[in-house]
Amino acid sequence: xxxxKGPIGVFDSGYGGLTVLKEVxxxxxxxxxxxxxxxxxxxYGSRSFETVYHYTLQCVEWFFARGCSLVIVACNTASAKxxxxxxxxxxxxxxxxxxxxGVIRPSAExxxxxxxxxHIGIMGTQGTVSSQxxxxxxxxxxxxxxxxxxxxxxxxxxxxxxxxxxxxxxYFVTKYTQQLLAQSAAIDTVLLACTHYPLLFNxxxxxxxxxxxxxxxxxIVAKSLQNYLMRHPEMDEKCTKNGSKSFFTTDDSKNFxxxxxxxxxxxxxxxxxEIG
Ligand code: DGL
Numbered sequence: 001x002x003x004x005k006g007p008i009g010v011f012d013s014g015y016g017g018l019t020v021l022k023e024v025x026x027x028x029x030x031x032x033x034x035x036x037x038x039x040x041x042x043x044y045g046s047r048s049f050e051t052v053y054h055y056t057l058q059c060v061e062w063f064f065a066r067g068c069s070l071v072i073v074a075c076n077t078a079s080a081k082x083x084x085x086x087x088x089x090x091x092x093x094x095x096x097x098x099x100x101x102g103v104i105r106p107s108a109e110x111x112x113x114x115x116x117x118x119h120i121g122i123m124g125t126q127g128t129v130s131s132q133x134x135x136x137x138x139x140x141x142x143x144x145x146x147x148x149x150x151x152x153x154x155x156x157x158x159x160x161x162x163x164x165x166x167x168x169x170x171y172f173v174t175k176y177t178q179q180l181l182a183q184s185a186a187i188d189t190v191l192l193a194c195t196h197y198p199l200l201f202n203x204x205x206x207x208x209x210x211x212x213x214x215x216x217x218x219x220i221v222a223k224s225l226q227n228y229l230m231r232h233p234e235m236d237e238k239c240t241k242n243g244s245k246s247f248f249t250t251d252d253s254k255n256f257x258x259x260x261x262x263x264x265x266x267x268x269x270x271x272x273x274e275i276g
Pocket of ligand 1: 012013014016017042043044045046074075076077078125128156193194195196
């Protein structure tokens with residue numbers, strides 16, 4: 001039987017997933033990758049379960065139509081609100097031999113090992129926080145760990161509008177970090193549970209007491225993918241390996257190219273596609 005081979009798909013509501021792609025391609029440069037940012041419909045963080053599920057499924061189907069057998073949902077909000085339903089309900093129908101992986105489980109698997117006090121702060125979008133996905137997943141791997149969550153609804157708009165390094169961003173960084181710390185003085189580890197937030201890393205780190213570690217997801221997700229491909233040679237075989245990367249956006253490609261460098265660290269060329 002012929003195996004359909006294709007690139008690995010990497011998806012986010014906008015630019016954030018590029019912070020994950022950057023780490024994935026650094027660790028696994030041999031694979032081909034397609035990135036899709038649903039910029040026309042970003043942000044997902046404040047949208048309903050149904051809407052995020054509907055948008056994410058459409059994007060996953062787009063990757064499948066382009067020959068991808070493996071798609072990484074490099075967006076916490078979409079991982080929290082859509083992934084399980086796609087894996088359980090849709091995949092058996094639209095792609096029984098295909099796989100869609102998220103960013104929450106790989107982070108939950110390791111985050112407890114960073115903390116000495118066993119008190120972890122999760123900073124994410126409203127959607128990620130209200131889904132309770134992190135407390136539920138972390139409990140499976142670290143039952144003793146206490147998880148404190150803080151929604152940071154202004155951070156993605158600040159980043160998407162390139163205002164994150166300006167003084168205006170300080171107000172919201174201070175506000176949300178203080179709100180998190182007010183929940184527990186024992187927090188010693190903070191996970192940036194939104195793929196956009198690494199762009200605010202320096203400000204977040206500076207706003208927190210120095211003993212608190214701030215953890216970003218890109219490297220964690222990259223290692224987890226490497227491990228997955230080793231454990232699943234049948235999936236590895238379906239991924240082409242020519243070291244190529246292509247970038248797609250559902251909004252204007254010139255805008256995407258201008259902003260993407262901030263997240264990916266290198267200039268890129270993008271194409272606009274229509275989805276939905
Ligand atoms: N980057 C997405 C995440 O990791 C959120 C961005 C959005 O709100 O669309 O949650």
